[in-house]
Amino acid sequence: MRQHRDPAGPASRVRDLWLLTVDERPRLAVALGLSASGAAVALCQPVVVNRIISALADGASVAPGLVWLLVGLMVTGAAITGTGDCVLAVLAERGALRVRRDYLASVLRLPMWWYTRHPVGDLVARSGSDVDTLKYALSSGFVDILGNGVLVVGATIALVVLDPLLTGVVLALVVASAAVVAVASPRIRRAVREAQDGVGRLGAAIQQSVTAMPIVRPYGGTAQAEARAAQAATGAYRAGVRAARMQAVVAPVSAVVAQGSMVALFLIGGWRVARGELTLADLLSFALFLSMLVTPATTVIGAVLGLQQALGSLDRVREVVDVPRAAGTDDDVAAPVRAGAVDLVLDDVGYRYPAATRTALEGVTLSIPAGSRVAVVGASGAGKSTLFALLLGHAVPCCGSIEARLPGEQTPHADLRHLVGYVDQSVHVMPGTVRENVTAGRPDTPDQVVWDALDRVGLRDTVERLPGRLDAEVGEGGAHLSGGERQRVAIARALAGERPVLLLDEPSSGLDQDSECRVLAAVDAVARGVTVVTVAHRRSTIRSADRVLVLAGGRLVADGTPAEVAHALPHDRFALPEV
Ligand SMILES: Nc1ncnc2c1ncn2[C@@H]1O[C@H](COP(=O)(O)OP(=O)(O)OP(=O)(O)O)[C@@H](O)[C@H]1O
Ligand SMILES: [Mg+2]
Incomplete structure (x- = not known):
């Protein structure tokens, strides 16, 4: 490394x-x-x-x-x-x-x-x-x-x-x-x-x-x-x-x-x-x-x-x-926004953080067909966010490969980084206005698209009340918004980005039940062909997925339909009454 x-x-x-x-x-x-x-x-x-x-x-x-x-x-x-x-x-x-x-x-x-x-x-x-x-x-x-x-x-x-x-x-x-x-x-x-x-x-x-x-x-x-x-x-x-x-x-x-x-x-x-x-x-x-x-x-x-x-x-x-620039940072704006549906193929992927004593991910091999709804499950520290970091290109696997392929093809199609919309687990807003936060990197996005995305996550009313509306500054770290509002801004950005893969790292952890239902329905409604991979902690989200990946200690310990992986779920967390 x-x-x-x-x-x-x-x-x-x-x-x-x-x-x-x-x-x-x-x-x-x-x-x-x-x-x-x-x-x-x-x-x-x-x-x-x-x-x-x-x-x-x-x-x-x-x-x-x-x-x-x-x-x-x-x-x-x-x-x-x-x-x-x-x-x-x-x-x-x-x-x-x-x-x-x-x-x-x-x-x-x-x-x-x-x-x-x-x-x-x-x-x-x-x-x-x-x-x-x-x-x-x-x-x-x-x-x-x-x-x-x-x-x-x-x-x-x-x-x-x-x-x-x-x-x-x-x-x-x-x-x-x-x-x-x-x-x-x-x-x-x-x-x-x-x-x-x-x-x-x-x-x-x-x-x-x-x-x-x-x-x-x-x-x-x-x-x-x-x-x-x-x-x-x-x-x-x-x-x-x-x-x-x-x-x-x-x-x-x-x-x-x-x-x-x-x-x-x-x-x-x-x-x-x-x-x-x-x-x-x-x-x-x-x-x-x-x-x-x-x-x-x-x-x-x-x-x-x-x-x-x-x-x-x-x-x-x-x-x-003098540090060589990270790959993919010079062409953000020119990146293809929507390059068609892609399959994600991971082959024996492993990763160890710098100076860490143990690997955060090891031997992860899987293939996610275009348009899948995938839930990633695992205890805290199991490697869920690390898996996303690798898919986003934030970190380079120390072994194995990650590719985005057109369905049915065997060769890499495009740099995965440009195909992924992402909601981070803790960082939800960037410096700037509400509009800049939703359009991120595509300043020519019409206001109608921005309002539509805000509407889908239930933020239209909130933003209409802000001084300056779409031009309102979100403040340092989103200080002018509530925690759940920041999270919904992040989801609106992912929806408006129209990318063929959405990675959502605990996208609804800060939301009340109504907002969560609304947001998850909005994510569910995104066009066909979009692959949605969600780090999920609720049984309802897991149950609605086509496929569940269970991680434990950095390894993929189960991969199948919700019913197939039920035995491998960490029961102390997922046996809670459904909400
Ligand atoms: N920057 C880092 N440097 C060193 N180790 C890290 C770093 N980030 C995460 N780790 C370690 O890597 C392992 C996997 O972390 P990861 O963030 O992927 O867990 P997670 O499954 O997303 O957990 P959570 O549900 O708590 O978010 C953990 O043991 C964690 O301590
Ligand atoms: Mg995490």
Whole structure:
């Protein structure tokens, strides 16, 4: 069952971050150009100031043009900087949007087992705080490195030309600081990754507790839920502090480089000037170029640290984006809605959940002819829902095969997933309106069909009373509807879907007797040729089936008409008085 194993997490490299900017390169170039122009304009200002002061010192009048030039340079510099910042900010947002779109496209198409292994809150956190951390890298990070890298290289060449010995001393300091950054970087990245994992766990803890609130509160479980979330928050805090400490060690390194190079410059340079090996003018030029090296070098160090943080987050995003999409998730809308009646053929089907110690299904062989009314019976945990999960393609059998065949044919006809309408045992509504819930994946379904399906499950009156009627939102998890209404919305969806196979997992467990009769009659009335497989717990449903499958401990222990399998039914449950 290779598909169940979590692959080793991705180890992103800076190149992967750079590749994320592929659509934004022209904007990056503009931002870089603006940053260079801003620097050039800033460099001109001291020259003009120098001219003005020289003129004043000479007692000459200052040409108004020079003053206007200075004002112009300041305004232009500010405008260029502002524009550059804006371009970078937009770039960061565009990059984040692109990453989020890719993430969204993947997170909704993961194999089903993935969702059972990764809490929803963590999946949400990845699209939020992790992508936010990526923003800097996608914009300023590269501009800082590229723009300042050029300055560092240029200033270094000028320094080498002016004085190789002094340059050697300064470069030794820069290399030493780079070594400190190189050693600290992977640790910072690890700590940031752990902090983000902690944020993910916190999101998961909150989401799980809020979802379970209707039972958390009556049992006084709030403090327990809070402690669980607080534990995750503390984990994020500890990792965050570790990352901050590491950065606090690394950041002063650049200050040491700046101060150390100045000290070296004045000690060694002054000594060399005194010995006549260096002119004072060269020493001053050296100092000027040195300042043009140190500040950009500090920025580059900061940017490298920023990229390390981003790499930790990119790993978390890629853990989702790199997962191969589950089969059949890209063509939901194009799926054939009604492909004609089909036989279902299962041959020696088995399944074991990831990390489970025993199989949930084993050696299930059966054939269900098109148009059958089948009841699946078995004690809790017998494997009924698992059988449905395999028929739906939510899980892949670890052995055997499941096929949908045209009646009388021996070869698979179509992907079973597209032929099945389904009512889940516990999840009944999806986010959106009543209409969206009933039409699911077929937005062009006429309202008449929707109302008809609602009518058949006895929901027409309820929906007519809702504000917005078919456009009423069902709320988080269907919170605006009662439990039985949610279940009936799910059945209406299955009926309106007009698929040749209906799988109903305890479709009437939450309904009163009248509603149940109505719903089961509606299911019974669906067109001929439709196969209906129902997980049933009531004798009345079992009795009305053409065929009953009895599961026990994951095995098919009986298969026949209700009378034929009567001996195999779990009597403690089915010997109840008929309702
Ligand atoms: N995601 C899972 N991971 C591990 N084991 C699971 C998972 N889901 C179900 N199981 C186990 O597989 C077995 C079959 O479960 P299944 O949900 O198919 O039972 P069921 O017949 O539908 O029961 P019920 O009538 O209570 O709904 C059970 O032992 C259950 O504990
Ligand atoms: Mg079940």
